Amino acid sequence: MGYKGLRAKAAGGTVEIRKDHMADEPTRKTIWRGVLCNVLNPKAVVYMLSLFTVVLSPDTPMWQMGVYGVWMALMLFVWFSLVALMLSAPAVSKRFQRFGHWIDRFCGGALALLGIKVISG
Numbered sequence: 149m150g151y152k153g154l155r156a157k158a159a160g161g162t163v164e165i166r167k168d169h170m171a172d173e174p175t176r177k178t179i180w181r182g183v184l185c186n187v188l189n190p191k192a193v194v195y196m197l198s199l200f201t202v203v204l205s206p207d208t209p210m211w212q213m214g215v216y217g218v219w220m221a222l223m224l225f226v227w228f229s230l231v232a233l234m235l236s237a238p239a240v241s242k243r244f245q246r247f248g249h250w251i252d253r254f255c256g257g258a259l260a261l262l263g264i265k266v267i268s269g
Contacts, residue, residue, distance in 0.1 A: 150263055153256015156249040182228060196220065 186192050204213060234240050 150256045150258075150260030153252045153254075153259060156252035156256065158249045159245050182232075183225075186224065186228070 200213075200216070204216070235244060
C-alpha cells in the first residue's frame with residue numbers, strides 16, 4: 149500500500165458532480181451500500197479489532213463492549229457522512245482532486261516507513 153501511495157499520480161481530468169446526472173436511488177439503499185462497503189473492507193475490520201484488543205481487557209463486561217461497538221459504528225457513520233458532504237461541495241472536490249495525489253504520497257510514505265519499522269523491529 150505504501151509503494152502504491154508513493155507512486156500516486158495527479159488525476160488527468162476533473163470530475164464534476166451534478167444533480168441531473170445522479171441516479172435516482174433511495175437514500176436508505178445508498179446508506180446501506182456505504183455500510184456494507186465499510187463492513188466488508190478488511191482494513192477497517194482489522195483496524196477495529198486491533199483497536200479493541202488494545203483498549204479492552206478480558207474482564208470488560210459484554211454490555212460495555214457492545215456499547216463501545218455501537219459508539220464506534222455511530223462515530224464512523226457520522227465521520228463518513230461528513231466526508232461525503234464535504235467532498236460533494238464543488239470547491240472542496242476540485243481542490244481534493246488537485247491535491248489528492250500529494251495526500252496519497254504522504255500517506256504512502258508513512259505506511260512504507262511503518263512497514264519497514266514492523267519488518268525490522
